[in-house]
Amino acid sequence: xxxxxxxxxxxxxxxxxxxxxxxxxxxxxxxxxxxxxxxxxxxxxxxxxxxxxxxxxxxxxxxxxxxxxxxxxxxxxxxxxxxxxxxxxxxxxxxxxxxxxxxxxxxxxxxxxxxxxxxxxxxxxxxxxxxxxxxxxxxxxxxxxxxxxxxxxxxxxxxxxxxxxxxxxxxxxxxxxxxxxxxxxxxxxxxxxxxxxxxxxxxxxxxxxxxxxxxxxxxxxxxxxxxxxxxxxxxxxxxxxxxxxxxxxxxxxxxxxxxxxxxxxxxxxxxxxxxxxxxxxxxxxxxxxxxxxxxxxxxxxxxxxxxxxxxxxxxxxxxxxxxxxxxxxxxxxxxxxxxxxxxxxxxx
Numbered sequence: 001x002x003x004x005x006x007x008x009x010x011x012x013x014x015x016x017x018x019x020x021x022x023x024x025x026x027x028x029x030x031x032x033x034x035x036x037x038x039x040x041x042x043x044x045x046x047x048x049x050x051x052x053x054x055x056x057x058x059x060x061x062x063x064x065x066x067x068x069x070x071x072x073x074x075x076x077x078x079x080x081x082x083x084x085x086x087x088x089x090x091x092x093x094x095x096x097x098x099x100x101x102x103x104x105x106x107x108x109x110x111x112x113x114x115x116x117x118x119x120x121x122x123x124x125x126x127x128x129x130x131x132x133x134x135x136x137x138x139x140x141x142x143x144x145x146x147x148x149x150x151x152x153x154x155x156x157x158x159x160x161x162x163x164x165x166x167x168x169x170x171x172x173x174x175x176x177x178x179x180x181x182x183x184x185x186x187x188x189x190x191x192x193x194x195x196x197x198x199x200x201x202x203x204x205x206x207x208x209x210x211x212x213x214x215x216x217x218x219x220x221x222x223x224x225x226x227x228x229x230x231x232x233x234x235x236x237x238x239x240x241x242x243x244x245x246x247x248x249x250x251x252x253x254x255x256x257x258x259x260x261x262x263x264x265x266x267x268x269x270x271x272x273x274x275x276x277x278x279x280x281x282x283x284x285x286x287x288x289x290x291x292x293x294x295x296x297x298x299x300x301x302x303x304x305x306x307x308x309x310x311x312x313x314x315x316x317x318x319x320x321x322x323x324x325x326x327x328x329x330x331x332x333x334x335x336x337x338x339x340x341x342x343x344x345x346x347x348x
Contacts (some may be wrong), residue, residue, distance in 0.1 A: 006031050009043065012089055013053060025051075029186045037293050037302065038218075050096040052080065059087040064142040066092070071140040075132040078125060078215045097215040103204035103239050105149040122207055122234065123254045125214040129269075130227055131261045133197030137224065141317070148198055148225025153187035156281060159288035165329060168291040168306075169338040182323040184249060189277055190226060194264050198225035202233040204240050227265075228278035236316070238286050238309035251275065276320050281309045283313040304346055307339050 007027060014024045029047040036042060041055040056062050062085060072079045081095040105118065138144050139331040161179060165171045199206075199219055231254050235247045242250075255268050265271040287309045290302040310330065317327045329335065 001217040004100050007054065009055075010045075012091060013045065013051075013093060013209065016084045016086050016089060016091060016093060019086070022084060023048075035299070035301075036218075037289065037297075037299065044096060051083070052094050052096045054092040054094065056090045056092075059090060061220065062087040062092060063094040067140055067142050068219055068222055071136070071143070072129070072133055072216075072219065075128075075130050075135065077133055078213055079219065080215060080217060084174040097208040097210045097217065100209045101205055102207040102209070105209065106204060112246070115242075116249070119234070119242075119250050120253055122214055123231070123250060125216075125260065126202065126234065127254070127257050129199060129216060130196045130230060133222075133330070134195075134224075137197060143197065143222045143224060146223040147195065148200070148223040148229065150187050150191035153190055153281060154183060156285040156288070157186065159292070160284035161288075163268060163288040163295070164284075164306075165335075167295055169334050171334065172330070176329075178325050179329065182326040186277065186281060186323060186326075190274070190281060193226035193228075193274065195224040196227050196262075198223045198227075199230050199233075200225070200230055202230040203237045206233075207234075214300075225261070226274070226278060228271075228275045229282060232275060232282045236283060236312040238283070238290070238305040239283035239313065241308055241311075244315075273320070276316050280313060280320065280326075281325070283309050283316065287313065303342050306342050307346075309338050310335065 009031060010025060010027055010029060017024055023046060025047040029045050032044045034042040034044055034052075039057050040061065043053040045051045045053055054065070066082060066085055069079050069082055073081070078099050083093045083095070084093040089098075091234055101120065102122065106115070108285070109115075133320075157179075161176050161183075165176055165179075166173065199216065200221045201218055202216075206216065208215040208217065231251065235242060235250055251272065252268070255265070255271055258265065265274075287306060290306050290309065293299045293302040294306075314330055317323060317330060
């Protein structure tokens with residue numbers, strides 16, 4: 001990080017800390033940029049302790065982030081504490097939840113028992129997020145106004161079409177017109193499910209363990225949406241290759257715990273079918289996002305997760321046995337060649 005930019009950031013942080021009568025940080029503090037997929041900037045600042053600084057493009061994003069954080073914290077959900085914020089400065093100073101993301105933990109330790117217990121703990125906290133987070137949601141306007149409806153579902157599938165199939169794999173718009181009916185049917189099948197608090201990006205890079213407790217980050221895109229989206233994001237996470245048998249066992253565990261809080265989805269068979277369709281939707285969204293971030297935003301590291309995302313998408317489409325046109329595209333030689341090329345780039 002350039003010295004001038006560093007000093008400007010520390011000056012802004014200290015101005016904000018002064019307003020809250022908090023201890024200033026020294027100009028010698030170490031600052032590390034934390035790369036990600038959004039247009040927000042995150043920095044780790046280490047002085048006597050460690051802080052995370054978030055700088056947003058707009059004032060609105062600061063207001064929304066604070067509103068959602070307060071809503072979740074009040075309900076006992078593990079989220080970073082906020083120490084100071086200023087919408088005019090477009091800055092939030094928050095707790096550093098550490099470096100122990102589920103992504104890092106899983107890449108370090110893949111023992112069966114450790115993995116199973118890790119994910120069960122996350123699932124217990126996820127249900128708290130979804131159910132407790134849903135209480136009083138009408139007072140959390142940023143989330144209440146955002147409903148994961150037919151239009152949002154269609155936006156996600158079209159994102160997959162544009163960014164992955166067309167821009168990444170080279171299909172023409174004329175060719176991808178064949179997907180219109182499948183996209184319509186898929187969105188229609190999910191659009192009217194009961195809504196709860198939905199994180200919307202519950203992947204391993206957004207879940208941390210600090211002092212044994214689960215901490216969720218990147219919740220600013222939360223919606224009111226169907227329960228299955230977050231559990232699908234967790235169990236069919238493009239960053240993690242979870243064994244199929246374990247995923248099934250964890251889904252059963254999630255469904256069992258859910259019965260204590262929710263009257264819907266008593267039938268596991270019916271619940272699982274909706275879950276598979278939702279997983280297809282989620283995997284399409286991720287493939288669209290990672291293609292856009294790697295190709296358009298030049299954040300090449302997102303390419304690494306595309307092969308696993310395709311594998312999960314193929315699995316879901318094979319399981320559900322419908323959406324034939326979508327299956328043809330996903331199983332096509334062009335997609336296979338695209339994934340093969342990405343795999344070869346990963347090895348370089």
